[in-house]
Amino acid sequence: xxxPEKSKPSNFVRDIIEEDLRLGTHDGRVATRFPPExxxxxxxxxxxxxxxxxxxxxxxxxxCHLRFDDTNPVKEDVEYVESIKNDVAWLGFDxxxxxxxxxxxxxxxxxxxxxxxxxxxxxxxxxxVEDIQENRGTVKTPGxxxxxxxxxxxxxxxxxxxxxxxxFKDGEIVLRxxxxxxxxxxxxxxxxxxxxRHVHHHRTGDAWCIYPMYDxxxxxxxxIEQITHSVCTLxxxxxxxxxxxxxxxxxxxxxxxxxxxxxxxxNYTVMSKRKLxxxxxxxxVSGWDDPRMPTIAGMRKRGIPPEAxxxxxxxxxxxxxxxxxxxxxxxxxxxxxxxPVTPRVMCVLRPLKVTITNFPEDxxxxxxxPLWPENIDNDEKRPIPFTKTIxxxxxxxxxxxxxKWKRFAPGxxxxxxxxxxxxxxxxxxxxxxxxxxxLCTYDPQARGTAPDGRKPNGTLHWVSATEGVxxxxxxxxxxxxxxxxDGDAEVDFKTHLNPDSLTVRECAMAEPYLKxxxxxxxxxxxxxxxxxxxxxxxxxxxxxxxxITTLRDSWKKEPVKAAPKPxxxxxxxxxxxxxxxxxxxxxxxxxxxxxxxxxRFDRYQNDLGLSKNVADQLSGDEPLSNYFETLLASGLPAAxxxxxxxxxxxxxxxxxxLSGLSFxxxxxxxxxxxxxxxxxxNRMAKEILxxxxxxxxxxGALLKDMGGGVIADDSAIEGIIQxxxxxxxxxxxRYKNGEDKLFGFFMGQVMxxxxxxxxxxxSRDLLQKALAKLRTE
RNA sequence: UGGGGCGUCGGCAAGCGGCAAGCCAACGGUUUUUGGUACCGUCAUUCGCAGGUUCGAAUCCUGCCGCCCCAACCA
Numbered sequence: 031x032x033x034p035e036k037s038k039p040s041n042f043v044r045d046i047i048e049e050d051l052r053l054g055t056h057d058g059r060v061a062t063r064f065p066p067e068x069x070x071x072x073x074x075x076x077x078x079x080x081x082x083x084x085x086x087x088x089x090x091x092x093x094c095h096l097r098f099d100d101t102n103p104v105k106e107d108v109e110y111v112e113s114i115k116n117d118v119a120w121l122g123f124d125x126x127x128x129x130x131x132x133x134x135x136x137x138x139x140x141x142x143x144x145x146x147x148x149x150x151x152x153x154x155x156x157x158x159v160e161d162i163q164e165n166r167g168t169v170k171t172p173g174x175x176x177x178x179x180x181x182x183x184x185x186x187x188x189x190x191x192x193x194x195x196x197x198f199k200d201g202e203i204v205l206r207x208x209x210x211x212x213x214x215x216x217x218x219x220x221x222x223x224x225x226x227r228h229v230h231h232h233r234t235g236d237a238w239c240i241y242p243m244y245d246x247x248x249x250x251x252x253x254i255e256q257i258t259h260s261v262c263t264l265x266x267x268x269x270x271x272x273x274x275x276x277x278x279x280x281x282x283x284x285x286x287x288x289x290x291x292x293x294x295x296x297n298y299t300v301m302s303k304r305k306l307x308x309x310x311x312x313x314x315v316s317g318w319d320d321p322r323m324p325t326i327a328g329m330r331k332r333g334i335p336p337e338a339x340x341x342x343x344x345x346x347x348x349x350x351x352x353x354x355x356x357x358x359x360x361x362x363x364x365x366x367x368x369x370p371v372t373p374r375v376m377c378v379l380r381p382l383k384v385t386i387t388n389f390p391e392d393x394x395x396x397x398x399x400p401l402w403p404e405n406i407d408n409d410e411k412r413p414i415p416f417t418k419t420i421x422x423x424x425x426x427x428x429x430x431x432x433x434k435w436k437r438f439a440p441g442x443x444x445x446x447x448x449x450x451x452x453x454x455x456x457x458x459x460x461x462x463x464x465x466x467x468x469l470c471t472y473d474p475q476a477r478g479t480a481p482d483g484r485k486p487n488g489t490l491h492w493v494s495a496t497e498g499v500x501x502x503x504x505x506x507x508x509x510x511x512x513x514x515x516d517g518d519a520e521v522d523f524k525t526h527l528n529p530d531s532l533t534v535r536e537c538a539m540a541e542p543y544l545k546x547x548x549x550x551x552x553x554x555x556x557x558x559x560x561x562x563x564x565x566x567x568x569x570x571x572x573x574x575x576x577x578i579t580t581l582r583d584s585w586k587k588e589p590v591k592a593a594p595k596p597x598x599x600x601x602x603x604x605x606x607x608x609x610x611x612x613x614x615x616x617x618x619x620x621x622x623x624x625x626x627x628x629x630r631f632d633r634y635q636n637d638l639g640l641s642k643n644v645a646d647q648l649s650g651d652e653p654l655s656n657y658f659e660t661l662l663a664s665g666l667p668a669a670x671x672x673x674x675x676x677x678x679x680x681x682x683x684x685x686x687x688l689s690g691l692s693f694x695x696x697x698x699x700x701x702x703x704x705x706x707x708x709x710x711x712n713r714m715a716k717e718i719l720x721x722x723x724x725x726x727x728x729x730g731a732l733l734k735d736m737g738g739g740v741i742a743d744d745s746a747i748e749g750i751i752q753x754x755x756x757x758x759x760x761x762x763x764r765y766k767n768g769e770d771k772l773f774g775f776f777m778g779q780v781m782x783x784x785x786x787x788x789x790x791x792x793s794r795d796l797l798q799k800a801l802a803k804l805r806t807e
Numbered sequence: 808u809g810g811g812g813c814g815u816c817g818g819c820a821a822g823c824g825g826c827a828a829g830c831c832a833a834c835g836g837u838u839u840u841u842g843g844u845a846c847c848g849u850c851a852u853u854c855g856c857a858g859g860u861u862c863g864a865a866u867c868c869u870g871c872c873g874c875c876c877c878a879a880c881c882a
Contacts, residue, residue: 039829040821067882102881159880168878170809204880214810216878225880244882268811268877290812292875297818345830347820349813352875356818359831369844403844436842445840478840489840557841585842615870643859643869677860677868712861716824761826771826771852774863778825781862790862797862 038089041348043082043261043289047090056258056285060092063257064118065099065132065248068110068232070303071318072117072326074339074360075294081343082291083261084123095255096125100133101247103231111232117326122336132242132251133233139242139250140194142280143205143223147186151279152223153179154189155206162204165211166219172212173219179208190224196239198226207246209275217268218275221245249273252286260286263293264350294346295354298508299324300516300523314527315509321576322509322531332506333552333562333578338367357508364579368552368560373401376414376447376491377540377555377575379503381421383467383495386452389418394497399448412543415497416449421539422468423557426490429457429465436488436585438468445486447556451476491556493539501573503538503561507531544573557581617650627655638668648672657688660695666702674702678716682723692726701729709733711740713786742789744796747780750788751800754779766805776801 038044047060062083066076087094096118100106118125146152155162155176167173181189190205192198205224213219223246228239242250249272252260260273270288277285295301300309301324309315309323318325321332329339342363346355376399398411422438431439438444443453450472458467475481511528540555547553549565559580567574621628627649634645648658654675661671679698684690701722705715710733718732725732733739741747754776755762765772780793 065882069882099882105881162880163878166878168809170878172808173878201880212808214808216810218810219878222880227880241880243880248882264812265876266882269882271811292813345819347830349820351813351820353819356831359819362831365843374841374843404839405844434842447840449840486840488842491841554841554843557843559843581841581843583842641859647869673860673868681867716861764826769826774825776825777863781825792862794862 038085038344039347041291042350043086043259043291043348044089046289047086047259050258051090059256059258060087060090061095061256061258062087062092062261063095063097063252063255065097065251066114067099067102067105068107068114069102069105070110070307072114073301073306074296074324074326074329074342075301076117077121077326077339078294078343078346078348079261079263080118080121080123081340082348084125085344086259086261092258093128094123094125095128095130095257097130097251097255098132099244099248099251100131100231100233101242101244102227103229103241104227106232108232113327117330120330120336121326122340128255130251130255131233132247133231135247135251135254136234136238136242138254139247142250143190143242143246144187145280146207146223147190147205148183149279150183150208152186152205152207153181154186154193155179155204155220156202159201162222166216167211169216175211176206176220179211179220193224193226193240194238196228200226200228202226205240207272207276209272215268215271217245217272221272245269245272246276249276249286249288250280250282252288253277253282253284256284257286258284260288262288262290264290264352265293266290290350291348292350292352295352296324296357296360297354297513298357298510298515300510302516305516305523308524309509312524314524321504321506331564331566331576333560333564333576334364335367335552338364341367354514361579364560365582368554368578370403370405372403372552372554372560374399374403374554374556375401375412375541375543376493377501377503377538377544377558377561378421378423378491378493378498379505379535379538379555379558380424381493381495381537381539382424382427382465384420384422384452384470384492385467386418386420386470386472387455388471391418393417394494397448412541412546414448414541414543415494416446417494417496419495420446420492421495421498422446422490422492427454427465427468438488438490442487443473443484445476445478445489446492447489449477449492450474451480451486491558493541495539497542498539499542499545499573501538501540501544501575503535503555503575503577504564505533505535505577507533538575540573547573552578554581615646615650617646620650620652624652627652630655630659634668634672638662638672640668640672644672644676647676651686653689654686657695661699661702664699664703666699666706670702670706674698674705674715678719682719691723693722693728697722697728704729704733709739711786711789713781713790714740717786736785736787739787740789741784741787742792744792747788747793747796748800750780750783751776751793751797754783755800755804762804765801773797773801
């Protein structure tokens with residue numbers, strides 16, 4: 031019985047889905063998809079997308095498709111589809127029957143292309159690759175239409191058929207959408223839909239020699255599969271316009287919507303397929319599944335459990351801001367999942383011989399150590415042989431211990447975990463002066479605890495030198511030594527490779543119990559970290575363990591006090607007063623081409639007395655300016671009209687466009703008139719405006735609904751304030767204790783109780799008095 | 808003729824006109840036969856900057872600044 035899942039953190043995609051569900055947008059369905067191209071291995075960045083897409087479907091009772099976006103046979107291969115399926119399944123997600131391939135839709139897509147041609151919305155272009163690029167223009171200049179843009183429908187149909195029939199060579203000809211060569215969005219400049227590729231496809235074989243491009247294919251795949259929310263990464267934002275255009279211009283079987291989130295970046299690692307490939311090809315790592323790689327395969331070999339990856343993806347959140355997540359977060363997720371469920375054993379990574387001089391020569395005493403951590407209700411134990419010679423960790427002994435040392439040193443006594451206290455009497459060194467052996471005595475009475483209650487200087491893990499088993503331990507650390515290995519395009523990211531990312535301890539000694547472990551078993555080497563038994567690399571007599579991650583270690587060798595960095599005051603950028611005239615604003619340009627607006631600009635400033643900024647805004651966009659003119663025609667004060675138009679009404683518009691509002695300028699005039707006559711307060715006007723937007727009802731009617739106008743009566747407001755105070759005992763107490771900021775809370779309560787009708791200024795004064803009184807009581 | 812996005816703590820990230828959530832990191836403390844775990848506590852008078860609107864602005868309006876994406880017959 032699992033405890034109820036804590037509700038997952040909210041994010042903007044969930045908000046959108048919930049809103050769609052509320053509105054019944056896609057018949058109340060939720061269908062997402064994870065659409066990898068089978069041209070490489072999955073990494074933790076993909077895991078974020080997988081968790082998001084499958085998670086969303088799971089949570090909203092929908093479905094998530096695993097769809098291979100195999101539209102480019104020159105880069106793709108079956109090898110990858112198997113590894114991707116394997117990785118997704120290993121992560122713990124089930125696509126059920128929803129396994130799809132874009133290539134299965136080639137015939138349908140061809141049909142949609144023909145439809146587009148017939149509608150005159152696509153054409154066959156015979157320009158060379160170079161000409162197409164040339165004529166696309168640049169980001170600052172419009173493109174120019176292809177000379178083939180106006181081919182007849184018949185000719186296009188014929189050519190397209192011939193394309194499919196294989197009558198053209200690669201690169202000779204393409205099918206393009208006929209959209210707009212001058213569009214500011216480069217992707218809308220007649221995007222390519224099909225290209226010729228005489229290549230064998232891993233699924234369709236040689237059935238096709240034309241293949242659809244991403245922009246054309248992806249939205250159709252979504253539409254065909256009835257995907258509702260097509261969630262992809264930020265770099266596709268510009269593609270959304272094409273996506274919507276295509277869905278809108280083809281008889282699409284459904285109307286999917288695309289949403290974009292920020293891809294995952296992790297510090298101390300690289301994520302791009304290209305760079306990962308480089309590491310593999312240059313043998314800088316052992317392969318795609320090298321435990322230092324951020325690939326799913328690498329993390330699996332490393333021993334990271336899938337639930338840790340899922341948890342990680344949950345806690346990093348989903349948003350639209352480019353961000354760089356700290357790997358410490360991943361390590362936390364791993365420890366959090368592993369710690370409560372992982373058996374504890376002992377293994378000495380760098381053995382230091384310890385001879386217990388007062389212990390019988392050939393005696394083997396069996397200690398019993400619990401395998402499971404305290405939180406698990408299982409006291410299963412494993413036998414740990416204790417003998418005259420044992421190994422302890424080299425790092426656990428210091429000839430001259432630093433301050434706060436809680437380990438072993440000459441003359442000190444420590445506890446051996448699950449065994450006796452031992453005391454260091456003598457240090458044996460070799461010719462080089464290195465410590466090679468410790469001569470100690472044990473206290474037969476002090477096993478675990480000492481009868482006299484004395485405390486040891488720490489607890490060490492240990493292994494019998496004669497009964498232990500030799501194992502190989504591979505200690506992995508971050509692959510790169512700088513936070514952003516690919517942060518500087520000038521510097522090869524490989525120069526930042528961490529030389530210590532892998533340390534192999536061939537001579538690690540472990541307790542014999544480890545021989546019982548099954549391949550893939552995860553254990554905690556106490557005081558060291560979590561390790562996994564690497565089944566692939568172990569053989570009968572040779573156990574190999576990969577370190578998944580270290581334990582958190584709060585022991586600092588040098589308690590370096592954090593440099594008392596004076597909390598760097600945010601440097602305020604020097605105010606550079608850019609002369610307004612320095613650049614010609616968009617609005618200036620509009621006015622240049624529209625003398626009437628230019629005249630208004632002057633009139634607003636000179637006759638109406640509006641500030642330059644306000645006049646600029648209200649004369650720089652024709653529809654907006656016309657709206658303002660309508661308000662002016664009512665005879666209301668210009669300043670009032672300007673203020674409410676700009677600051678309030680515009681907030682409800684769509685990027686400054688007010689045409690979508692459910693009421694006209696006349697209704698807005700009515701509202702402003704009420705305000706001008708002081709029949710309503712600013713606050714009430716805002717309340718009414720909001721209601722107008724929602725319901726489209728007239729201001730007068732809404733005012734009536736509110737039941738009267740401004741409350742400006744002292745005693746009435748005092749009564750309300752009292753009731754607010756009475757209903758907020760906690761807050762009153764806190765306010766008394768000096769929490770001034772609660773004033774806003776109280777004020778908000780007053781306004782809420784009166785639906786905004788209380789006169790704000792008066793309310794504020796009275797509230798202040800009431801609260802002051804509260805404090806003096 | 809440029810367009811599309813994004814700026815909230817050291818790192819993630821909620822927040823949608825009324826008290827600046829949470830997590831990681833860091834730092835203290837309690838418990839402890841792991842310098843682990845668990846538990847408690849500290850950590851944003853301020854939301855890129857500057858104006859404006861409002862009784863009240865991270866949130867609405869305006870301007871500016873800074874990052875990211877777009878000119879593959881890749882996805």
